[in-house]
Structures are given as C-alpha cells and as structure tokens.
Amino acid sequence: MPEIAAKPFSFTFHPSTTALVVIDMQRDFAEPGGFGASLGNDVSRVQAIIPTVRRLMDGFRAAGLPVIHTMECHRPDLSDLPPAKRDRGSPAIRIGDPGPMGRVLIAGEPGTAIIAEVAPLPGEIVIEKPGKGAFYATSLSDVLTRMGARQLVFAGVTTEVCVQTTMREANDRGYECLLGEDATESYFVEFKQATLAMIRAQGAIVGWTAMTDQILEGIA
Ligand code: C5J
Numbered sequence: 459m460p461e462i463a464a465k466p467f468s469f470t471f472h473p474s475t476t477a478l479v480v481i482d483m484q485r486d487f488a489e490p491g492g493f494g495a496s497l498g499n500d501v502s503r504v505q506a507i508i509p510t511v512r513r514l515m516d517g518f519r520a521a522g523l524p525v526i527h528t529m530e531c532h533r534p535d536l537s538d539l540p541p542a543k544r545d546r547g548s549p550a551i552r553i554g555d556p557g558p559m560g561r562v563l564i565a566g567e568p569g570t571a572i573i574a575e576v577a578p579l580p581g582e583i584v585i586e587k588p589g590k591g592a593f594y595a596t597s598l599s600d601v602l603t604r605m606g607a608r609q610l611v612f613a614g615v616t617t618e619v620c621v622q623t624t625m626r627e628a629n630d631r632g633y634e635c636l637l638g639e640d641a642t643e644s645y646f647v648e649f650k651q652a653t654l655a656m657i658r659a660q661g662a663i664v665g666w667t668a669m670t671d672q673i674l675e676g677i678a
Pocket residue numbers: 481482487530615616617619620621
C-alpha cells in the first residue's frame with residue numbers, strides 16, 4: 459500500500475476506500491460581503507488556498523477517487539437554525555438576514571454557493587449541513603457507508619471550526635482522517651497552527667496532517 463509522508467507518522471493509503479471531503483468552500487466564507495467578512499474577518503487567507511484545494515480535488519478526480527463537498531447552510535424558513543446558533547456572531551447581520559450576496563448562509567442564495575473554482579462536478583456529492591460538523595443532521599454517514607469509505611482526506615474552511623469538528627466526528631466513527639495542511643485555512647493564523655498540532659498530538663489522536671504535494675504523490 460502507498461504511504462503518504464504525514465505527521466505524526468506516515469499514513470497508509472488504501473485507494474479503494476478513500477474519499478476527499480471538501481468542507482464549506484463557499485463564497486460566504488471567502489468573499490467580502492459574506493458571512494465570514496461580516497464577523498470582521500480578513501477573508502484573503504481563505505481565498506489564498508483556493509488553487510491548492512482545486513489541485514487536491516483534481517488529483518482525486520484523476521485517480522478516480524470520490525470527491526464530496528459540504529456546504530454550511532439553512533432552510534429558507536430557518537426551521538433548522540436554532541436560536542442558540544442564530545444569536546451568535548455579529549448582531550449587525552445574522553444567519554438568514556439579507557446581505558450583499560443574498561440571505562446569509564441560506565440554501566440557494568448566491569453567497570451560500572461553493573466558489574466557482576472549486577465547484578462540484580456533475581455527479582459529485584454535495585452535503586448541505588446545518589451544523590459545524592458534517593455528520594450532524596445530514597446523510598454523510600449513509601453516503602460513506604454506501605461508498606465503503608474507511609479513510610477520509612479533508613480540505614476546506616475553517617480549520618478550527620467546521621473542518622476540525624467534522625474530523626473529530628469522523629474519527630469517532632472509525633474513519634482514518636488526514637488533513638491537507640495547505641488545503642485548509644482559518645481567519646486566525648494561531649488557531650490553524652493550534653488545530654494542526656492538536657489533531658496529530660498524542661500519536662494522531664484525531665488524525666494525520668500532510669501537505670497537498672505529499673498527498674498527491676501518495677495517490678498518484
Ligand atoms: C464557520 C465554517 N466558521 N465552515 N463555518 O462558521 O467553519
């Protein structure tokens with residue numbers, strides 16, 4: 459089996475049971491006027507990883523491996539948005555409010571869409587999720603079971619929120635998880651570094667991390 463040079467030790471890659479999960483590469487987290495920017499964040503850090511995420515996705519596609527996309531979003535009637543989530547963040551603009559790119563984080567709105575450069579290809583699975591984790595209130599578990607997936611490679615944003623939450627959910631469900639270090643980003647440099655460190659601490663307690671080049675070399 460191919461080995462991916464990963465931290466804290468090499469990751470044994472099983473091609474027939476591996477999927478790439480790209481978390482929340484949405485305009486709302488990457489563009490001025492979106493949800494992330496409305497919270498006072500500098501979205502340029504997220505924009506900078508778009509080409510790397512695309513390269514990783516294209517590598518999986520070229521190897522014939524599945525690419526799954528997630529989107530953080532809510533129903534237009536907000537029935538899946540608990541007040542505990544809605545009332546967090548900036549009081550100036552809440553999830554569901556009208557913004558420059560439509561209603562913030564609502565399914566079908568322009569700002570909620572996945573960024574064009576990393577958009578799903580026809581036939582790729584897109585999981586709409588109301589939580590930070592991609593397993594909560596979604597079909598992801600069933601989808602992965604049907605695929606026979608046992609190993610998940612992760613990319614996307616933000617590292618310490620939706621990416622880390624989903625990795626922890628996956629790790630608890632028995633998946634071996636590998637995060638692309640340069641294919642994920644946070645609005646906060648120190649949160650990203652801390653998340654990478656805590657994922658691979660204590661003998662890969664949550665999973666492994668590796669650079670995109672190393673992952674692509676392993677799956678080629
Ligand atoms: C956040 C996410 N940060 N996708 N969402 O609210 O990480």
